[in-house]
Amino acid sequence: MLRVKAGDVDRMGLLFERYHRKLFSFLYHMLGRADTSEDLVQNVFYRMLKYRHTYTGEGEFRTWMYHLARNVLADHVKKNRHATHHADVADFAEKIGGGARADERMEHEQEVAALHRALGRLSADNREVLILSRFQELKYEEIARVLNTTEGAVKVRVHRAMHELKTIYLRIEN
Amino acid sequence: MNCEQVQPLLPEYIHKHLAPADHARLEAHLAQCPVCQEELRATRQVWQALGAVPVPEPSEKLRPEFYAMLAAYKQEVHEAPGSGSSLAGFWQQLRALLAPAQALRLAYGLGLLVVGLAAGYWLNGPKVAAPADQQQQLAALTTQVEQMRQVMLLALIENPSATERLRAVSYTKELGEGANERVVEALLSTLNHDENVNVRLATLEALAQLADAPSVRMGLVQALPQQESPLVQAALADVMVLLQERRSVLPLRRLLRQPGLNQAVKSKIEESLKSLSPGRPAAPSTTPSSHETLHYSRPDRGAGLAV
Numbered sequence: 001m002l003r004v005k006a007g008d009v010d011r012m013g014l015l016f017e018r019y020h021r022k023l024f025s026f027l028y029h030m031l032g033r034a035d036t037s038e039d040l041v042q043n044v045f046y047r048m049l050k051y052r053h054t055y056t057g058e059g060e061f062r063t064w065m066y067h068l069a070r071n072v073l074a075d076h077v078k079k080n081r082h083a084t085h086h087a088d089v090a091d092f093a094e095k096i097g098g099g100a101r102a103d104e105r106m107e108h109e110q111e112v113a114a115l116h117r118a119l120g121r122l123s124a125d126n127r128e129v130l131i132l133s134r135f136q137e138l139k140y141e142e143i144a145r146v147l148n149t150t151e152g153a154v155k156v157r158v159h160r161a162m163h164e165l166k167t168i169y170l171r172i173e174n
Numbered sequence: 175m176n177c178e179q180v181q182p183l184l185p186e187y188i189h190k191h192l193a194p195a196d197h198a199r200l201e202a203h204l205a206q207c208p209v210c211q212e213e214l215r216a217t218r219q220v221w222q223a224l225g226a227v228p229v230p231e232p233s234e235k236l237r238p239e240f241y242a243m244l245a246a247y248k249q250e251v252h253e254a255p256g257s258g259s260s261l262a263g264f265w266q267q268l269r270a271l272l273a274p275a276q277a278l279r280l281a282y283g284l285g286l287l288v289v290g291l292a293a294g295y296w297l298n299g300p301k302v303a304a305p306a307d308q309q310q311q312l313a314a315l316t317t318q319v320e321q322m323r324q325v326m327l328l329a330l331i332e333n334p335s336a337t338e339r340l341r342a343v344s345y346t347k348e349l350g351e352g353a354n355e356r357v358v359e360a361l362l363s364t365l366n367h368d369e370n371v372n373v374r375l376a377t378l379e380a381l382a383q384l385a386d387a388p389s390v391r392m393g394l395v396q397a398l399p400q401q402e403s404p405l406v407q408a409a410l411a412d413v414m415v416l417l418q419e420r421r422s423v424l425p426l427r428r429l430l431r432q433p434g435l436n437q438a439v440k441s442k443i444e445e446s447l448k449s450l451s452p453g454r455p456a457a458p459s460t461t462p463s464s465h466e467t468l469h470y471s472r473p474d475r476g477a478g479l480a481v
Binding site for chain 1: 181182183184185186189191216217220221223224225226227228229230231232233235236237239240241243244247248251
């Protein structure tokens with residue numbers, strides 16, 4: 001990224017190849033919509049170009065990327081105040097398909113769909129820490145930097161998020 | 175470690191992100207606490223289930239769209255290098271400086287217009303307010319201009335160039351009644367002594383207009399014998415007729431007697447003499463000693479011839 005900052009804009013392609021999946025999955029989990037998430041991925045990379053001078057080189061590039069992604073997300077949420085997280089349940093139905101042991105798979109997929117929905121019902125803050133730690137596999141220390149908070153605060157929030165998720169998930173399951 | 179301390183650490187424990195010391199203490203607690211074991215089981219289940227939540231692949235258009243955006247951005251940067259201190263950047267800044275200058279120019283123009291209007295209004299105002307004052311000024315100016323013209327005329331009339339002298343003479347028309355004695359004197363002198371016929375003719379024309387003044391009339395009469403050019407002689411004779419100047423009869427007759435007088439001028443003068451003394455009966459009875467009697471016979475004869 002430092003080379004991008006120095007004016008080697010073509011290097012951005014490398015960063016795109018390395019990080020766009022992670023970024024997409026973060027945004028997808030946060031929003032629950034694939035199409036919007038793709039648009040926002042584009043937005044984040046555009047901001048990286050535009051604000052590349054703000055990248056100091058201290059700390060990891062990932063942290064900076066999630067920082068920008070959160071800003072993009074916040075802008076998006078502000079613009080679409082009524083849009084809430086909504087799971088593309090239809091997507092799951094498509095993926096199940098037919099074939100042998102369809103029942104078993106169906107059962108598993110239903111579980112996953114339930115969890116996905118449960119995730120969608122979490123508060124945005126709790127959802128965020130869960131996604132960052134579970135899906136993006138960031139350490140608490142990194143999450144703390146992304147969220148501009150302390151590691152202890154992240155720890156507490158992850159715990160609360162897990163507890164909330166379990167409650168919702170179990171309610172959906174039953 | 176008690177349960178309240180253990181439970182927040184469970185996700186980290188599952189992730190194996192815990193510090194070794196914490197890890198050991200947590201496991202020690204778990205071994206003797208069924209509640210926390212159950213909690214761990216549930217958390218792990220959800221955690222693992224979360225891992226199974228599929229993330230759809232970004233669609234195939236994301237990649238080309240990104241590279242298109244990158245190319246567009248590169249072009250944008252190339253056209254307007256924000257951080258670079260290159261020549262293009264300098265031009266950009268210069269243009270940015272000039273853009274408000276155009277607005278400034280417009281404002282300046284409008285300002286000038288307003289000033290012009292105000293000045294026009296201000297200059298108009300006093301004129302209407304004080305017409306008497308202005309007329310006085312105008313009269314003073316007119317006098318000044320006439321004086322200027324006189325000086326010009328007097329200066330030009332001695333110019334070696336005939337054209338300039340002609341111009342000087344033409345000023346007399348514009349002088350009108352302002353022509354003073356000095357001017358008349360100069361004009362008469364020109365009429366009598368100027369070497370150029372055209373100038374003398376023009377002078378004669380100018381003087382004829384001033385002939386209301388006695389001095390001018392007198393001068394014209396006195397100029398008669400001094401003229402040598404047939405053209406001026408004829409013109410002068412015409413002027414005399416026009417003015418009905420009887421004092422010119424004698425010099426005209428004398429002129430008629432001059433040897434080598436132009437034939438056309440001769441007949442012209444004879445005509446003039448006739449109109450100047452229409453049916454004057456004095457002619458036959460005049461004394462022979464008088465020049466006049468001597469000359470009277472000729473018009474009579476001329477008249478007799480005509481009859």
